[in-house]
Amino acid sequence: MAYVYTSHYITRHLIPRQNKQPIPTSMASSFLEPYGKIDDADQARLDARRKTRKRVLIIALSSLLFLTIILASVLGTRSANSNHHDTQNDAAAMKSVAAVCGVTLYKDSCYQTLSSAAKSGHLHPEDLFKLSVQVAVSAVEKASDYFSKTSKNYDNTTAAAVADCVELLDLAADHLNDTYSSSSGPTNVADVVDDVRTWLSSAATYQDTCLDGLREAGVLDVDGDVAGMRNATELTSNSLAIVTWMGKVAGSFRGVGRRRRLLGKGPEWLLGRAGYRELLAEKGEDLKKKADAVVGAGGKYKTIEKALKAVPKKSKERFVIYVKKGVYKENVKVEKTMWNVIMVGDGMDATVVTGGLNVVDGTPTFRTATFAVFGKGFMARDMGFKNTAGPSKHQAVALMSNADQSIFYRCSFDAYQDTLYAHANRQFYRECNITGTVDFIFGNSAAVIQNSNILPRVPMSGQKNTITAQGKTDPNQNTGIAIQNCKILPYKGNTNGLSAVKNYLGRPWKAYSTTAFVGSEIGGLIDPQGWLAWTGTTAPPTIYYAEYGNFGAGADTKKRVKWKGVKFMNKKEAEKFSVKAFIQGDKWIPASGATYN
Secondary structure (H helix, E strand, O other), X not given: OOOEOOXXXXXXXXXXXXXXXXXXXXXXXXXXXXXXXXXXXXXXXXXXXXXHHHHHHHHHHHHHHHHHHHXXXXXXXXXXXXXXXXXXXXXXXXHHHHXXXXXXXXXXXXXXXXXXXXXXXXXXXXXXXXXXXXHHHHHHHHHHHHHHHHHHHOOHHHHHHHHHHHHHHHHHHHHHHHHXXXXXXOOOHHHHHHHHHHHHHHHHHHHHHHHHHHHHOOOOXXXXXXXXXXXXXXHHHHHHHHHHHHHHHHHHHHOOOOOXXXXXXXOHHHOOOOXXXXXXXXXXXXXXXXXXXXXXXXXXXXXXXXXXXXXXXXXXXXXXXEEOOEEEEOOEEEOOOOOOEEEEOOOOOOEEEEEOOOOOOOOOHHHOOOEEEOOOOOEEEOOEEEEOOOHHHOOOOOEEEOOOOEEEEOOEEEOOOOOEEEOOXXXXXXXXXXXXXXXXXEEOOEEEEEOOEEEEOOOOOOOOEEEEEEOOOOOOOOOEEEEEOOEEOOOOOOHHHHOOOOEEEEOOOOOOOEEEEEOOEEOOOEXXXXXXXXXXXXXXXXXXXXXXXXXXXXXXXOOOOOOOOEEEOOHHHHHHHOHHHHHOHHHHOHHHOOOOO
């Protein structure tokens, strides 16, 4: 996470990261304030009037914008049919491009890259969106090509960061290409807006992580421009803004609050064989017997890495790996081509994967994970993931997930700083144990953690514990951390030691950091202020730190910090962080057999 290097490192808790290019406060997402206490009937009427006014306003504005675009398109078509270039019509066409670019954060780069569409007659918003994705892909691939060619020209620390950039930009390009493919053909972009926003949010996250790694390595010109990264990040942000706007417009015409469907029957990596529901149901013994690969005593494979080599590339069918009881000292990576892998152990304390990579010893944070997941549709049950580096080694990740629609059920994540790196895409955690100290749940995925134990432990002397450090950088990203029905209590045996430590729900890593605690037991170890500033005593007004329905000695909100971005939600606002609304989990979690609220 936030790193500035001097003599190879100055840890995040000493010098926090600054964003590459702060996003204007005026572009921050707006959120409804809690309603006052009024009669239920009056409240219902008030809600109805507010919803009607909001819907009418959205439809009116959206209709006006669409009318502008359609009118320009008609004029442009007439001009083309007559083979006569009309300056007035060209101007109208440019206005339609300007209207679409008006919803973006980087209007100049948007207008410059999309204005060519006016001459070709591609004036429909979906055409402009697809073009915006194409130019973003080109910029990302250009930056990746630069890093690939220059990776050998640096010292070891910088070379490692540059190598990470190559991989991260490759992931970003994959997500952009998935976006383009899904928005082409017979499918309307508005029908896949949830998927597309996820992939574009992740593409932006990968680029941010590349830049973060370069800062961590001490590359001094990152905040200027390196390898055209500023162009790539701006163009990706533009695509995200346009599709977010299109989704809102479609929602206005189809009915406020109606969810768009995912890709037809669901993403192709979920179209696997029947019969794997047992894995995440109460009993999984039968599935273990039918596993495609067995690791451990009596199994074909001695290591998890060797078993993963047997996974077919991009398979639409589930591949089950049973990892028997034992401690596996290896750093594991589930590659992006390993789709639908299911890994089941004999219990979170019985089947444990351990590693000790860390920042202090020279490994970039992105590479420190004991277990790293990139393949879509990954699921794990009854396993433990541990980084044994210890608190003095600072950033040392136990598990990092980049897998879209990944599920971790009855698993444990054990480390100190940066335990669980919920990096990108949609993720679900259920009945897990998560222990750590500084920022020990972090990243920029859309993650829901339910019915789990979140257990701060004693940090190094002088450190403060922060449970979360969410990394949302763009108001249009559909990312955040939602912690629901969990228990925030001291790690076993640490009750007395934590009494002398300041413990907080989180701190804002990035300008739009988004975190919600809902219906959870918050123990007395949490400081009454609740949240800790990244620097100074305040936070960007664009963050969204929210609480609803929590209980316990640390749940009292009367003394919470008075930041603009700290919210105390009502039920309706809290529902935005539900499995269904936040990660569209009602579509893909049931297929796994996992329990969820």
